[in-house]
Amino acid sequence: MAASLCIIFSRSISEGVNLTTAKERGQLVFLEGLKTSVNVLLGDGQKSEQKNPLQFLSDTSSDLKVLYDFVRDSLTQPSTSAWKCPVLLVDDVSVLLSLGVNAIRLLDFLHYCRATICSQLEGNMVVLTNSSDDSEDEENELLVNYLSHHSNLILQxxxxxxxxxxxxxxxxxxxxxxxxxxxxxxxxxxxxxYRIHDKTVTFFARGTSAAVL
Known part of the structure; x- marks a missing residue:
């Protein structure tokens, strides 16, 4: 399971854009969770001046400050001074709970990201998580309730x-x-x-699908 963290700036990015091209143009900062976590868990032990954003995986009792610092620093680099209205995409935040991260520390991370991106920089956050009505995972339900309470738009x-x-x-x-x-x-x-096609998705009102009409 991989937790992917992206910082995308909406000023120049529109629907259907190639994210690889956006990254090459400096419009996208991408943290590949699987590759980064492997470096932490299977590292050679050599110390680096630059901390790994997922360093907390080697010590689940620690907080997510290093990960937050990665998000904040990505927004304050000199090369990003012209960026406006940043969008933080987290896919899938519930994976961090599966990796042993404490729910309260995860909520603290999301709180500080909201304060920086939404309030200070007037941007937005898009966070994906998983839930089910019959779930008995109290920490995951705490995460879902937090996101639902602080979100202006919810897609289920x-x-x-x-x-x-x-x-x-x-x-x-x-x-x-x-x-x-x-x-x-x-x-x-x-x-x-909705119906999923090879490269697109079709949305329609309930009861108006081809199977009914």
Missing amino acids: VEGLATGFCKEVHGQLRITWKGSCRLKGEKDVVKDYQ
Whole structure:
């Protein structure tokens, strides 16, 4: 399992962009979780002046300060001084819990990232996690509740409760939190279904798939 950490700047990046090209242009900073974690767990023991962002994997009792420092420093390098409205993508943050990271320390990391990126730099965070209604993992549910509480937009993707269907592969619920809208407004919830193609995904209202019409 790999936790991938990306810092993308939305000013020049649009839908369908090649991320490899974006990285070459200096628009993307990417931390490959699998490769980086292997360097920590199977390292040769030689000390380096630059700390590994996933150094905490060798000591699960430590916090995620080194990982946060990586995020912050990536945004404050001289070469990134012209970047505006950064977007931090974390895929998949729940993997860190599976690797033994304490839930409270993980929430502290997310809190400091929000303070830096969302408040200070007026950017955004996109965080992927996994959850299920019958889950008994208290730490994961604590993470999901934290993200739900602090998010302005929530996308919940799941398979069909009725099982396999050739024309419909799953359903998507989009929730716009009332706190980011006019005071007193309730959350706005919309449900869609989707079908996955070779290179694209088609979204449509429930009950309007080719299998029904």
